[in-house]
Amino acid sequence: MYIKKILLAITILGLIALSVFSYYIYTSIFSANTSFSEEEKMVYVATGSDYKAVIDSLQPYVENMESFDLVARKKGYASNIQPGRYLIKAGMNNNQLVNALRSGNIPVKVTFNNQERLEDLAGRIGSQIEADSTALIKAFKDEEFLAENNFTQAEALAMYIPNQYELYWNTSAKEFRSRMKREYERFWTEEKKEKAKEIGLNPKEVSTLASIVHKETVKIDERPKVAGVYMNRYKNGWKLEADPTVIYALKHTTKQWDTIIKRVLYKDLEIESPYNTYMNKELPPGPIFMPDISAINAVLNYENHDYFYFVANVENFGYHKFAKTLSQHNRNKQEYVRWINEQGINR
DSSP: OHHHHHHHHHHHHHHHHHHHHHHHHHHHHHSBOBOOSSSEEEEEEOTTOOHHHHHHHHTTTBSOHHHHHHHHHHTTGGGOOOOEEEEEETTOBHHHHHHHHHHOBOEEEEEEOOOSSHHHHHHHHHTTSSSOHHHHHHHHTOHHHHHHTTOOTTTGGGGOOOEEEEEETTOOHHHHHHHHHHHHHHHSOHHHHHHHHHTTOOHHHHHHHHHHHHHHOSOGGGHHHHHHHHHHHHHTTOOOOOHHHHHHHHHHHHOOTTOOOOOOOGGGGGOOOTTOTTTOSSOOSSOSSOOOHHHHHHHHTOOOOSOOEEEEOTTSTTOEEEESSHHHHHHHHHHHHHHHHHTTOOO
């Protein structure tokens, strides 16, 4: 009888212990284990991270790291770390946290436009994905890659069509570059290529001219008209004589890219540079700016007219006054020069 009582007691204690252990396992897996008040947090797992690095990243957001560690190891996550950008939500339990980190890599929407140089683009992209600007600029300027795709370094900016793209945060510099090349090929449809051919340009030349048009006017509705002026000059064998190319030539020559130039001087027109269209009849070697899609389309669908000249319209800021003759243009120009002098803008 005494032995039966002992066995019964042992059985009961075992059941209690089992219940306690089962409860511990259940709570470890299914009880909420987050420690932030916001609705959600984004956790970044860098390429090459080990389990400890993930734990360190999670530390501020997980209430009981011991229980998380138990579940993570049981589910094999500790030995299968995947880099990426992961969303965790308030109230998640350990099971949900591990599942989110294991298979919930969230894409980022990468946007870029208005970049003057590849270096600027690298900085912009480097602020949005894991690859840093140093790796990106190295990938952008890689001579082997450019040669394989028939681009020079001067033309390379044309490969990057400004838009919003969805990709993973842990995209490498080379992967980003290759993705943009595919987007470039997707953008330049056979129809667009045929339009470029009809106006006597190739896609890279269209982008180069579009970069000038983009810099000349911020008004999207005016860009086809400005493009028409430059196409009139180009088709008639004139120099483009575009002020934005002079400004770019000054920056390119001096390497002072942060310089703000609001007024082009006569002495600037004589600067020796392949980008100076007052000195050279040809198009610049490549884009002087990253043209947006509206500027590219403005060149492809430029307005047919008889204008060869234009100058800023001081009566309607942002727009320009167009002229067919030099005498008419000079009258318009006098108004602008008088206005800019009144503003005290000397450079």
